[in-house]
Amino acid sequence: MNWDTFIAPYAQVVDELKVKLKGMRQQFEYEREQSPIEFVTGRVKPKSSIIEKARRKAINPEQLEQELQDIAGVRVVCQFVDDIYSVVEMLKNRHDFKIVEEKDYISEKKDSGYRSFHVIIEYPVETIHGEKLALAEIQIRTLAMNFWATNEHSLNYKYAGKIPGEIKSRLKRAAEAAFQLDEEMSKIKHEIQEAQKAFRRKEELKKQM
Numbered sequence: 001m002n003w004d005t006f007i008a009p010y011a012q013v014v015d016e017l018k019v020k021l022k023g024m025r026q027q028f029e030y031e032r033e034q035s036p037i038e039f040v041t042g043r044v045k046p047k048s049s050i051i052e053k054a055r056r057k058a059i060n061p062e063q064l065e066q067e068l069q070d071i072a073g074v075r076v077v078c079q080f081v082d083d084i085y086s087v088v089e090m091l092k093n094r095h096d097f098k099i100v101e102e103k104d105y106i107s108e109k110k111d112s113g114y115r116s117f118h119v120i121i122e123y124p125v126e127t128i129h130g131e132k133l134a135l136a137e138i139q140i141r142t143l144a145m146n147f148w149a150t151n152e153h154s155l156n157y158k159y160a161g162k163i164p165g166e167i168k169s170r171l172k173r174a175a176e177a178a179f180q181l182d183e184e185m186s187k188i189k190h191e192i193q194e195a196q197k198a199f200r201r202k203e204e205l206k207k208q209m
């Protein structure tokens with residue numbers, strides 16, 4: 001099959017999910033409510049990464065779409081850890097897709113130190129040939145978790161997955177430091193949100209003048 005034809009529905013899924021999740025953030029703003037969503041990004045997995053992952057996991061080409069659940073990937077970044085669980089609850093209450101799996105790498109971090117909450121969804125996407133149920137992965141994490149994961153991802157790329165031991169240990173310590181930062185910020189969440197609310201009110205007043 002032509003690669004562009006294969007990838008097209010997944011590109012559509014990423015675009016639609018980005019609009020919908022960004023829309024959730026906007027709704028909070030319209031209602032002058034603190035949004036649990038800081039920002040949303042998304043991507044279709046590049047062809048080379050799909051081929052590499054399929055090879056690494058020895059995935060049968062016929063099973064590719066079932067086994068590779070993150071061809072379409074969307075990331076929701078939050079300020080605070082408990083915002084992550086609010087977002088998960090909101091996703092569960094939606095009727096436009098079905099959650100098929102949840103992976104809580106926050107209560108059970110990965111060996112690398114990676115923390116994030118992953119939700120695998122089955123998303124009905126309309127194509128010119130009718131409806132297709134496509135799998136997609138939504139990664140939900142804090143700004144601190146995102147900072148760590150982005151840096152670790154770059155190092156993994158640099159060292160082709162074989163990060164030297166000393167750097168690995170530093171990364172594990174950095175992951176703990178990031179988590180401590182999240183915990184400390186959670187303790188003063190209320191104070192921070194009050195300050196942000198006041199700041200927004202001031203900005204709005206300025207606009208009206």
Ligand code: 0O2
Pocket residue numbers: 045049053069070103110112113114118148149150152153
């Ligand atoms: P990319 O470039 O982000 O697309 P696995 O067997 O762990 O490779 P699996 O079974 O598909 O993957 O599921 P998992 O672990 O729930 O989710 C995989 C995705 O989560 C990864 O995609 C990363 O985006 C992210 N992730 C998981 N573990 C780590 C980690 O230790 N460090 C970082 N930085 N990200 C991680 P890809 O395909 O690996 O990469």
